[in-house]
Amino acid sequence: MTSSVALQNEPTPITACTVARDVQNFDLLIEDMETELGESWGDLNFVDAAAYLKQPDAHELEFIAIAVDGNDEDNLHGIGDLIARAKEIDVKVILIAEDVSPIALHQLLKLGADDFAPYPLPEGALHDAIQRIRKPKAEPAPVPVSDEEGGDAPKKHVSTGKMGELDGVILPVHGLAGGAGASTFAVNLAWELANVEKKDNPKVCLVDLDFQFGSASTYLDLDRRENVYEMLSDIETMDDDAFKATVQQFNDCLDVLTAPNDMLPLDLLGPEEIEKLVRTAQRNYDYVVIDMPSTLVQWTETVLGMAHVYFGLLELDMRSAQNTLRLIRALKAEDLPYEKIRYVLNRAPKFTDMSGKSRARRMAESLDIDIELHMPDGGKPVAQACDHGLPIAETAAKNPLRKEIVKLAKSLHEVNADEAAG
Ligand SMILES: Nc1ncnc2c1ncn2[C@@H]1O[C@H](COP(=O)(O)OP(=O)(O)O)[C@@H](O)[C@H]1O
Ligand SMILES: [Mg+2]
Known part of the structure; x- marks a missing residue:
């Protein structure tokens, strides 16, 4: 040697x-x-x-x-x-x-x-x-609920099912162009779902799968903890307890799996591991909102396949239009369910902006898509809420963007409740 x-x-x-x-x-x-x-x-x-x-x-x-x-x-x-x-x-x-x-x-x-x-x-x-x-291998930390409320007190946001036995609604959010507003939408939708009822709110988990530029932690002012990477790099042994020990609670009613501390290759996890991660969240929450990376990766189709509603966020510009076209083509070429994507036009033209509205209509026609949801421009207060690490509800409750997100959360919840009732 x-x-x-x-x-x-x-x-x-x-x-x-x-x-x-x-x-x-x-x-x-x-x-x-x-x-x-x-x-x-x-x-x-x-x-x-x-x-x-x-x-x-x-x-x-x-x-x-x-x-x-x-x-x-x-x-x-x-x-x-x-x-x-x-x-x-x-x-x-x-x-x-x-x-x-x-x-x-x-x-x-x-x-x-x-x-x-x-x-x-x-x-x-x-x-x-x-x-x-x-360090000896860390025991999974106690589930945060007992820190907050002492003993085995039930979580504030009780829902009808038990954790571990739920079958959550999976709601990924995919920005079709950088800065289109996907993370803002995901964070605030998760928050509004977690507060959709007056009492007995559903359990909601926001999962940031944008391993490189994930901003859920910034937008909710949460730490990017080391244990996220530890869990992601060993999904095979992850169980419900490990998952729950790795999410962080935001204001007692929203659980968040932030992106890891270090920028990681998006392919660090394969489709099967992503599936296990999302299923684990699904078992433990009523709603799982996922902030997806803009880049298409091996496991995009995995999440698309699992999604109940897959939101595609775009803006009224050439960049969004061309990316959308490319995305649809890529999905069609692979025989993937492109029709599952529900398009959300962010910073949509105001009701009174006739020319803007006709441009939006033309864009939808030329892409051969329906743009079902229009999210208005909420102006500076939106970026300020993001920078302060708070949901818009907490800093600018009357913001037009927030109002639309509340409406969407309510309608999702109603549809879901109706379906559950049969
Ligand atoms: N409808 C909106 N009105 C005003 N500002 C918005 C709106 N949507 C997003 N923003 C702002 O745009 C910036 C980028 O949004 P972000 O959600 O991080 O985009 P993405 O995740 O798609 O890259 C943020 O500062 C956010 O506050
Ligand atoms: Mg983002």
């Missing part, structure tokens, strides 16, 4: 080891390892690491840091075997990846790497990863 010399002859015991094709490609990792561990670490290439991990000495390691880049993708098998072997002998694995495709990254994480950091390493990332693997 090329680097075994360093490993075996060091006077200081070796407690960790980098594993890379050539660790010199990861000089920031070398620096950080020195900062964290002084001299008590070594480095190995993949071949030598495979041999070393079979030796009794290897049991002494606390962790290995496997650094991979795009050129290692052909060797995923070999790297997977290393991770498996490390797990066998109870050595933790931190994965450090540069330019690795989301699919490859996902596979490696699934094989059981304990932690992950992107390369170039952000300030403190290795330190944090080491701290995390040193």
Whole structure:
């Protein structure tokens, strides 16, 4: 083994080891390892690491840091075997990846790497990863309700069903052009649904699946917590309790699964995992509002398939029109249920704006779609509510946009209640 010399002859015991094709490609990792561990670490290439991990000495390691880049993708098998072997002998694995495709990254994480950091390493990332693997696996936090209200008191927003046995209405919101207003719509629709009744409100969960630019946490002033990533990267073992421990409560009546703290590749989760995530939410809530990324991803069709109503938000401009056309074509080409999309025109022309209204009509005709919902421009107060991290209801209850969203929430709830009643 090329680097075994360093490993075996060091006077200081070796407690960790980098594993890379050539660790010199990861000089920031070398620096950080020195900062964290002084001299008590070594480095190995993949071949030598495979041999070393079979030796009794290897049991002494606390962790290995496997650094991979795009050129290692052909060797995923070999790297997977290393991770498996490390797990066998109870050595933790931190994965450090540069330019690795989301699919490859996902596979490696699934094989059981304990932690992950992107390369170039952000300030403190290795330190944090080491701290995390040193912590014993966190027990799922208690369900927030007992913190708030003490004991087993029922949630304020009681609905007829028990959590875990519900069959929620799935309402994804997809912006057909960036800034079209999808997140604002999703956040405020979720809020209005959660307050649609005078008492016994339905249970509502807002799920932010825009793993990169998700803004639900900003619009409701919630933390972006580390545990979101932890849950998303291990959907396989996620259960109802883990889900409920990961959502945050907003003002006692709306649960929110925010986007993770770090920007993650949208393909970190595959269709099956997204399905499990959404089903879990569905079992535990009456309404699941999903803020979708604008980009089409593998699992867009999964969510489209599961949706009761799939809102497509657009504006009265060329960009929205062309994107909508492209989206419909893409969905048709794949034989996907494009007709499930219900179009919402945001910043729609006012009632009195005749020319605006005729432009909207022409746009719908030329796209061969129905634009069923018109959301008015709510002006500055809308952006201000977003910036303050509050639903519009809390800062500008009379705002025209809010009024329309309330109407929509009521009608959705009525339809749903009627259907439930038979
Ligand atoms: N109908 C509206 N009236 C006024 N401002 C709006 C309206 N819809 C969205 N906005 C504002 O536009 C900006 C972008 O909205 P956002 O919901 O984040 O878009 P998206 O999620 O589609 O990218 C936000 O500042 C929001 O407050
Ligand atoms: Mg958004």
